[in-house]
Amino acid sequence: MSTMTLYVDKKSFIHHVAPLTKLLYVMVSIAITYIIPKLEFVLFVTLTSLLILAIGKVFRKILPILALSILLIISIIIVQGFFHPENQTVLYSIGFITFYKEGLTFAALLTLRVLNMIMSFGILILTTKHDELVEDLIKKGMSPKIGYVLLSVLQLIPQMRATMGKITDAQRSRGMETEGNLLVRVKAFFPLIVPVVLNSLHNTRERAIALEVRGFNTKMKKTFLNLSKEYQYTKTIQSILWAILIVTIAWRILS
Amino acid sequence: MSIIQVEGLKYKYPDTDQLALDDISFEVKQGEFIGLIGRNTAGKSTLCFALSGLVPHFFNGGYGGKVFVNGLEVRQHEVGDIAAHVGLVFENPFSQMTASKYTVFEEIAFGLENMGVERNEMITRMDESLDLLDITSIKDKHPFDLSGGQMQRVAIASVIAMKPKILILDEPTSQLDPQGSEEVFKVVENLTKEGITIIMAEHKIDKLAEYADKVALIDHGKLIDFDTPAKVFSRDDLPDYGITAPTATRIGKALGIKDSKTDLFPVTIKAISREIGDKL
Amino acid sequence: MSKKSMWTLKLSTAAIALIPAAIGINYLGKLFAGLLKLPLWLDSIGTVLASMLAGPIIGALSGIINNVIFGLTVDPISTVYAITSGAIGLVVGVMAYKGWLKSIKTAIVIGLVVGLVAAVVSTPLNIIFWGGQTGNVWGDAFYAFLVSNNFPVWLASFGDSIVVDVPDKVATVIVSYLIFRGLPKNFISIFRGSDKIEEL
Numbered sequence: 001m002s003t004m005t006l007y008v009d010k011k012s013f014i015h016h017v018a019p020l021t022k023l024l025y026v027m028v029s030i031a032i033t034y035i036i037p038k039l040e041f042v043l044f045v046t047l048t049s050l051l052i053l054a055i056g057k058v059f060r061k062i063l064p065i066l067a068l069s070i071l072l073i074i075s076i077i078i079v080q081g082f083f084h085p086e087n088q089t090v091l092y093s094i095g096f097i098t099f100y101k102e103g104l105t106f107a108a109l110l111t112l113r114v115l116n117m118i119m120s121f122g123i124l125i126l127t128t129k130h131d132e133l134v135e136d137l138i139k140k141g142m143s144p145k146i147g148y149v150l151l152s153v154l155q156l157i158p159q160m161r162a163t164m165g166k167i168t169d170a171q172r173s174r175g176m177e178t179e180g181n182l183l184v185r186v187k188a189f190f191p192l193i194v195p196v197v198l199n200s201l202h203n204t205r206e207r208a209i210a211l212e213v214r215g216f217n218t219k220m221k222k223t224f225l226n227l228s229k230e231y232q233y234t235k236t237i238q239s240i241l242w243a244i245l246i247v248t249i250a251w252r253i254l255s
Numbered sequence: 256m257s258i259i260q261v262e263g264l265k266y267k268y269p270d271t272d273q274l275a276l277d278d279i280s281f282e283v284k285q286g287e288f289i290g291l292i293g294r295n296t297a298g299k300s301t302l303c304f305a306l307s308g309l310v311p312h313f314f315n316g317g318y319g320g321k322v323f324v325n326g327l328e329v330r331q332h333e334v335g336d337i338a339a340h341v342g343l344v345f346e347n348p349f350s351q352m353t354a355s356k357y358t359v360f361e362e363i364a365f366g367l368e369n370m371g372v373e374r375n376e377m378i379t380r381m382d383e384s385l386d387l388l389d390i391t392s393i394k395d396k397h398p399f400d401l402s403g404g405q406m407q408r409v410a411i412a413s414v415i416a417m418k419p420k421i422l423i424l425d426e427p428t429s430q431l432d433p434q435g436s437e438e439v440f441k442v443v444e445n446l447t448k449e450g451i452t453i454i455m456a457e458h459k460i461d462k463l464a465e466y467a468d469k470v471a472l473i474d475h476g477k478l479i480d481f482d483t484p485a486k487v488f489s490r491d492d493l494p495d496y497g498i499t500a501p502t503a504t505r506i507g508k509a510l511g512i513k514d515s516k517t518d519l520f521p522v523t524i525k526a527i528s529r530e531i532g533d534k535l
Numbered sequence: 536m537s538k539k540s541m542w543t544l545k546l547s548t549a550a551i552a553l554i555p556a557a558i559g560i561n562y563l564g565k566l567f568a569g570l571l572k573l574p575l576w577l578d579s580i581g582t583v584l585a586s587m588l589a590g591p592i593i594g595a596l597s598g599i600i601n602n603v604i605f606g607l608t609v610d611p612i613s614t615v616y617a618i619t620s621g622a623i624g625l626v627v628g629v630m631a632y633k634g635w636l637k638s639i640k641t642a643i644v645i646g647l648v649v650g651l652v653a654a655v656v657s658t659p660l661n662i663i664f665w666g667g668q669t670g671n672v673w674g675d676a677f678y679a680f681l682v683s684n685n686f687p688v689w690l691a692s693f694g695d696s697i698v699v700d701v702p703d704k705v706a707t708v709i710v711s712y713l714i715f716r717g718l719p720k721n722f723i724s725i726f727r728g729s730d731k732i733e734e735l
Contacts, residue, residue: 003357004604065610065611068609069610069670072665072670075668075675076665076668078679079668080666082679082683083682084682085685085688107666110664110666114665117611117612118612124607125607131357145546145551149551149555149596150603153559153604154604155355156559157559159399160559160560160562164563164566178570178571182574185573186573189568189577192567192571193567193710194714196563197560197580200556200559200560204549204552206350207350207351208548208549208552209304209309209313209343209345210345210350210351210353210410212334213338213341213342213343213366213414214353214365214366214369215335215366215370216551217333217334218369218370219335220371222368223374224374225360225364225368225378266735268724269721269724270721274735311732313547313725315725315732316733317732317733317734318732319735
């Protein structure tokens with residue numbers, strides 16, 4: 001059974017930190033890079049996230065995720081480097097291309113923020129099981145229905161991807177053309193998507209019935225089969241994170 | 256007292272004019288096994304929904320008459336509350352998996368978690384259900400990795416763990432291969448021994464004839480007949496309702512062999528063999 | 536259509552179960568568009584359909600959760616646009632409820648409004664997070680062109696988003712409308728969640 005997950009099953013200190021603590025780290029580390037727009041500071045935060053990934057033994061797993069954003073990062077460097085409105089100081093020129101100091105500094109800041117955003121998310125998603133994160137969120141007061149939705153998406157998408165393969169094959173064998181000019185390809189879109197939609201709406205109706213008869217809609221207080229795991233240093237780490245956030249906000253206001 | 260009481264039940268789906276259930280009345284005693292027969296659009300599924308509260312609460316539409324299950328009037332209670340008294344299992348095993356759990360064991364816990372059953376009690380009940388449905392060996396598998404027959408048994412176990420007095424099975428074997436169907440029928444037989452009242456809509460007439468205490472024949476939303484299998488299956492007009500009588504009944508009719516106890520045609524292979532054996 | 540308010544927070548189980556399906560349809564729409572090398576994303580058909588079927592709240596939830604899930608499983612960057620996706624669901628749901636789902640023409644109007652709203656919501660996000668770009672080659676080229684011609688950053692960024700969003704959203708709404716129109720009626724009624732039961 002394939003489920004959508006980036007979780008890497010390893011033994012590390014980070015794997016034993018509570019999911020909600022890691023979630024808090026994601027939020028705090030992203031927030032402070034925007035609260036304090038100083039290159040050195042943002043670099044420091046980014047390196048911290050990198051270090052945590054390394055401690056969690058998942059550093060190499062972050063690379064493909066970072067690669068997804070390479071286009072955005074290149075675009076930031078080029079566009080800001082060339083066209084930033086405050087560009088004045090010429091850093092260097094290659095032929096007709098001129099990079100400006102202001103633009104590149106800004107681009108560096110933006111790039112580091114993006115890198116930190118992805119890496120801090122990486123800490124959460126590479127070292128945390130989905131169901132543990134969701135159950136912890138429900139215990140903290142998130143609606144169990146939203147929790148259900150989050151978990152079921154992760155299981156249903158691989159199922160739907162499997163149906164997609166079947167539908168594509170079936171339509172091709174009926175002579176549908178998937179190559180050719182734009183009009184041909186646009187026309188091919190409908191016979192592919194319509195069966196997917198009908199099939200999933202049909203299943204939705206039935207699954208809703210199955211959920212109803214299993215008490216999905218009762219107002220009773222939910223219990224849990226899985227016991228909460230014991231996590232390490234939850235209070236300490238969370239207090240430190242909150243303190244960091246408050247200090248950076250204070251710094252921003254006072255300076 | 257009857258565990259199910261239906262009085263003048265009428266129902267129509269939203270945006271339709273025709274009644275899906277038309278003035279249906281009947282009663283079921285605790286522990287009885289009721290077979291529900293009729294053609295595909297006769298209203299069998301709708302009746303199953305009406306007994307579990309999905310009609311009218313889930314589907315809306317027009318509703319009249321009264322349905323009592325284990326003393327609760329369905330119209331006045333939410334589906335979630337009725338779920339503790341009536342379990343429902345239907346055709347498609349795949350869509351009955353919640354798609355939110357990673358093992359069969361967790362899947363079965365879903366309903367109990369929602370009902371707020373205390374954890375130790377939950378585990379006891381789940382172990383019982385696993386045992387009853389003979390699926391203990393697959394309890395750590397992912398629900399989507401199972402065969403259709405196994406998935407359907409997990410669906411039944413999930414519902415049984417909620418300890419309903421009544422179990423409704425709406426064509427539970429129609430999407431299964433012969434082996435899967437056989438697995439399901441076997442566990443249903445186990446359940447009847449537990450004293451659970453069972454309502455089962457099913458096209459496999461021979462199987463129904465074997466287990467049912469009574470058979471309800473439905474057509475165009477009306478209850479045509481509600482009687483013992485022997486009486487219902489002896490009717491000459493069964494083909495008018497899209498029903499073929501059980502093999503034993505047809506053989507009995509062809510050979511003129513009647514069940515000596517009831518003076519009706521036999522409905523099971525066992526009964527007809529006995530009659531033939533007696534004659535020889 | 537039911538008389539019940541479109542803003543009700545008592546969501547039916549069917550409507551809740553629609554959200555994962557909507558997100559799956561979003562995903563497959565994107566895959567099919569990629570498979571056919573269409574010049575559009577078409578990755579919000581499910582969100583738009585969910586809004587048409589079950590109203591703005593379910594639509595908005597589908598959009599938001601869609602991006603959160605992709606943030607958690609594929610690309611963290613997409614989480615930023617959860618707000619945009621939510622807004623798309625909201626707008627389609629409200630306009631569908633107000634009777635804008637009558638014909639292809641009115642569907643195009645919905646598509647234009649959705650594209651515009653998506654651009655309006657995305658612009659501040661793009662400026663805050665990446666200095667105004669979208670990471671889309673055409674949009675960013677347009678952005679560079681506007682900025683180098685001394686347009687303010689916010690306007691250039693808005694232009695960038697418009698170029699990216701409007702054509703995609705118009706196409707998405709048209710596709711969704713065509714699918715919606717062809718759905719059997721009994722599919723639709725359970726998602727509406729009207730509380731009314733008629734006495735017979």
